[in-house]
Amino acid sequence: MLGFGVKICLEVIVYYLVVRFFLWVLKPVVGWSTFRNIPGPPSTSWWKGNLGQLFNAKGLPFHQNLVDCYGGMVKVHGFFGDEQLYVSDPRALQSIIAKDQDAYEETAVFIDWNRIIFGPGLVATTGDVHKRQRKLVTPVFSVTHLKALTPVFYEIAEKAPILENESNTRKERSGTGILDMNEWVSRVALESVGQTDPLDSPVNNPYTAAIKELIPTLFSLALVRQFAPFLSRIGTPLFRRQVVEWTPNRTVQKLKYISDVMHNTARSILEERRRNIREEGEVSDTGKGAKDIISILLRENERAAPEDKMSENELTGQMTVIIFGAQDTTASLLSRALYLLATDQVIQDKVRQEIREAINQQGSPEQRLEYDAISSLPWLDAVLKETLRLYPPVPFVRRTAVKERTLLYTPRSTAETLDGDDPVASVTVPVGTTLFVGIAGANRLESVWGPDAKEWKPERWLSNETTKTTDSTRLPGIYAGTLSFLGGGRSCVGYKFALIEMKILLATLLLKLRFSRTDDDIVWNLSQIIAPSVRRSVEVEGQQVVQEAKGLPLIVESIIDT
């Protein structure tokens, strides 16, 4: 049985490789190039093209260089000369993300892997199934529900150990320490969306560890994952599971373990929430039982029309996807915002001052600001917008063309020479083409954001001036004209949740603590979502070696008045 399964898998891979190999050999002979007029970097590997540079922990400068050197429409290479497009041109993105979004789907690799790892949740479905699920999940994140969740976010921010420790030492005014703020925000982000008992524990439990390990493990399998569309169609699910069990590879086994832990925990949390809802009886959305996003999701599903209801499998998948989608992204952004505020004390003070004034104006001893009040603080808002714009936690996503379409874009050469004009070029995108949506690239375009586009300047969001946008400068994002939460039917369904959660966490922290930088060298690595690491030179067997460890150490000082 083992031999048979492995043989089929190998045969499919060999078949795929042979076909691609011949296409690759023939291409230069016959002069084929689908995107002959599109500029791009040379392919650096005969078999993996530019994929090694694009999917690389140190690949962020390469991504930025693509836009700086070649413009908004760039040709890159995939396996065996496969030509792909790297797009950050606003006009082309409007078609891909918004106007013509049905012609560009998530890639089969993305969908198939997510189905394997999470089950049939939002990120593992396409077409009508995705639309049906989206209709059910969107109301979970309504402003009414988020307002009801506001006290939960405050409770989490206030009970975090860092603040308890600080309050213990505040009387002596000696509460200064160096803390790994990335670790702290990761835990808080997970708890804010999970609200599960095991997450109350400050030390890693298997579920927390599984969620944290998922992205790095997937990223280390980035190249193998490209075969997912083939492998996931071989045999029955039981057969495929058996093949995975038999695969003698440590990373594959780790991934299997992570997926199992996430799935089993999701099932037991769902059961628990369902029991609670049953015991509480019928409760209102803003009442006692509406205290977490999973319970809200369950109730939305109970209420849905029979044809719209999600199956048990879909619910489990949805829950894992929401918890997972909410964690590393929010942690990445909060880490970056804290790092930038620690670097710029003037802006840190402005944000803190604004929060203090808003609390004083309430005229009550209450230290918490309501949803509307905290949402409209100009400096806090500007810091988040600017951090999201310049450092989007997800710097790119990919799409596959499922219908042939023509994309319009501003060509690089004429854009530079014809000031004031609006030159347009076009490219026909055949079915099956893979496209990179350059979120970070588009968020930093000088044509959209001005000559200081690559600088972190929160004040740009405070001016009342409205910039006139045109087709060549308008990005199709759902939030603040940026692409950070994407746009269209596959945009981030939890973005309002993320914004209010991040504002409450930052406001709670800044009221009580001052952040400053240590001497550590912080590097920001790409593993689909950007995360900080500390680079240190250490002595190993008499030699200086540079080592990196995940984390963001910052100096944290208590500033609570006694």
Ligand code: HEM
């Ligand atoms: C700073 C925080 C966040 C950022 C930057 C972010 C960004 C994104 C992006 C770029 C996508 C599109 C992915 C793609 O098309 O491949 C996405 C999708 C998604 N996000 Fe977020 N996200 C954040 C926070 C959250 C939170 C807090 C939640 C849930 C509570 C969430 C849940 C989701 C879900 C479920 C999807 C899939 C939507 C769909 O396919 O219909 N995200 N997010």
